[in-house]
Amino acid sequence: MRTVRSLNWRGLAEAQRGLLTRYASTDISKYISHIVFSVVLGVFAGAGAILFHTMLEGTRHFFEFFNLRTYLGVDFNLIFIFPVAGAVVVAAMTRYLPSIARERDVTSVIKSVLFRNGFIPFKVTLFHFFAPIISIGSGAPLGPEGPAAKMGSGLGSLMAQIFRLNQREMRMYAVAGAGAAIAAVFNAPIAGVFFGIEVILLNDLKNQAMSALVISSVVADVFSRAILGNKHVFRIPQYSSGDVGDFPYFLLLAILCGAVSILFFQLRRGSSFLLVKKLRLSNEFLRLVPVAALFGIVLLFFHQLYGIGYSTINEVLNHHYSLVIVLALLALKLIFMALFLEAGSYGGTFAPSLMIGVLLGHSFAVLTNAVFATSLDPVVFALVGMGGVLAGINAIPLTSILLVFEVTGDYHFILPLMFVSIIAYLVVIYINKGGTYTLELMKEGIDVSKRGEMDLLGKIKVRELRKTDFDVVSHRTPFRKLADILMHSTYGDVFVLNDRKDLLGVISLRQVRQAIVSHELTELLIADDVIAEVPVVTEDDPVSLAMQKIEEYDLETIPVVKSEKNRSVTGVLTHRDIIQAYNRLLDAWTTDQFLTDSKPRGS
C-alpha cells in the first residue's frame, strides 16, 4: 500500500514537471509571460510615479510661500533660503556619489538601453528618485518627466534582474518602464507610448519593446488614475478655437516656438561657458548654490517661477497676469532653466517647456491683438504654444501633440497644435541639424543618425560576408559562350579576367540582354567588348564601404579582390547578404554598434 502511494506521488511530481517543461517550451507561454511581466511593470511604474508625484507635490506644498508661515513661521522674505538649501543637499549628493549622479537625464536611459541592454543598477534608480524631489521640490524650475522616465526604466530593469530575464527582455522592460512612468506622471498613456518610441527607442517603430510599452503604459495610467483620481492638470477656461484665418498667426507662433527653443539651447551653451569655462567652477557647491541663491532672490519678485509651474500655467491661462509679467516670466524661466541644468540640478525639460509655451503663446496673442487689432484668443495660442515649445526643445513632435492633447483633455485645438508642433520641430531640426537627444549623444561620440546605422556595417569586415560561388570568364570568351555562362550564373553576372587572372570588370545579364536578343551580335562580340567598369573591395574593407559602392554604382554584387594592387578575385559580396547581416546586427543591438570612432564611449 505504501509503495503504491509513493509511486503515485512521484508520478504526479514527474507529470507536473513534464507539464511545466512542455508549457515553458510553447510559444503561448512566452506571450503570456510577456503580458504578465508588462502588467507587473505597469503596476510598479505606476506606483513609483504616484510615490514620486506625491512626494514632489508634498515637498512643493510644504515650501509654498503661503504655507511656509503656517508650517514654519518663516517670513516670506526668507523664501530664497529654500532653493539654496535644496541646492546644498543636491550638490552634496552629486559630490559624494559622482558615478551615480553622472547618470542623469533621459539620455542616460537611452544609453543604458543602447549599451547595457537596459541594465540600470537599483542604487542609480533610487538616487535619481530622490535627487529631483529635493531639487524641484525646493524650487528648481525643472520638470519631473526625466527623473520619472529614469525611475520607470530603472524599475523595468530591476524587475528583469529579479526574475533573471534575458538581456533582450531587460532592454525591452527598461524601455516600457520609461513610457509607463511618463504615462502615469502626466496621466497621458498615449504620450507615454510615444515618449518611449520617439525618445528612448529613437523612432524605432518596429522594436520588440512596443507591446510591453503599450501594456505597461496603459496599466500604469489606470493605476495612477485609480489612486490619484481622473483629473486634468490644467484648468482651461472657455476659449474660441479660432478659424482658418488664424493659421498665418499659428505659423508665426510656430516659428517663434522654434526660435525660442533655439534660444534655450544657446542659453544652455552660454550657461555652460559661464560656469565651466569663464568662472571655472568645478566644485558642485560653488556651481549650483549661487545659481539657486540668485533664483531665490528672483523668487521674491516672481514667485510664479517656483518649481514645476503647473499653477502658473493655470494662472496664465485664466488671465491672471499682465503682458509685462508674462514676458518677464518667459525670459526668467528660460534663463534659470538653462542655468539650473548646467549648474548640476536634477529635473527634466518637459514641464518647463509647457510653461514656456504657454507664456510665449499667450503673450504672442495679446501683443498681436494690441498691435494689429486682431482678436486672437490668448488661451488657444497658449495651449498651442505648449506643443510648439515642447516639440522644439525636446525634438519630439508626436509626443508633444499627444501629451498636450492628453494633459488638457481637449480636442478643439488639435489642428493648430499639430501644425505648430511640427513646424517648431522642423525649425529646430533645420537649424540644429538634429534632434536634442541625438545631438546630446553625438557629443559623447554616440552616433544614432543614419551615418551611425551605416557604421553598424562598418563594424564587420568584407571577409566575414564574402562568398566564393562567383562566376568568372576570360576576356577572350566569345559572346555565345558568355551568354550561356551568364544565363546559368549564380548572381546574374560574371567577373571578367585578363590573361594574368586579374579582374578587368563585370558583365551583367541586364547589361547584355539586348545583345543576346539581337542574334546578329553573337558572332561579332567577345567578353572584352561588353565589360563594364566595376568598383572593388578588399577582404579587410568594412562592409559599409561595400554598401556605399553598391548603392553608388547600382549593383547587386561587388567583387572582392586580394588588395588594391593585386586584383585577383577572392569572392563576391551581395547586396542581399549585406541587408541580411544588417538586420541581424540590428536585432542583436549590442553595445559597440552605435559608437563612432572619433570619441570615447559614453559611459
Next chain:
Amino acid sequence: MKKVSEYTNGNFIKKLKSKNKFKAIEELARLFDGAQVCADIDELVNALVEREKIMSTGIGFGLAIPHAKIKSVKDIAFAIGISKAGIDFDSIDGKPVHLIILVAAGDRQHKDYLTLLSRIMSILKDETRRSEIIHAANAAKIIEILSIE
C-alpha cells in the same frame, strides 16, 4: 533615334590602300583625326588592334567590324573602308574582307554602342546592300544606302 547614317559622314569613308588588316584598321581610324570624335587617335588604334588580336572581327561574307570602346572617344561614330582587292582578316569563313566598318565609342556609351553595332549588322546582313556599298560611286551614295533601315 538617330539614323545609322548619322553616325558617319563623307570624311569617314575611304577606299583603303592597306593590304594588311592592322594597317587597314589604323588607316581607317586616322580618318577621325581632327574630327572631334576622338581625343587620342593612337589610343584608339591601339585598342582596336589589341581587340583584333584577341579575336578577329571578320565575320564572313567579306565584312569586318573592328570596334573599341575607350575613354578618349567623345562621341560614338563609325568609319567605312572599302577594299576592292580584299584584305586577309582571319575571317570566320576564311574569305578576304572588302568592306570594313570601324566603330569607336566612349567608355560610358555601352548601350548606344551595342545598339549601333546591332543596327549596322542588320543592315549589312543583306548581301545586296553590302555589294551596293562596295561598288558605290562615291561617299554620298554610301550614306544614302545606309540611310535606308
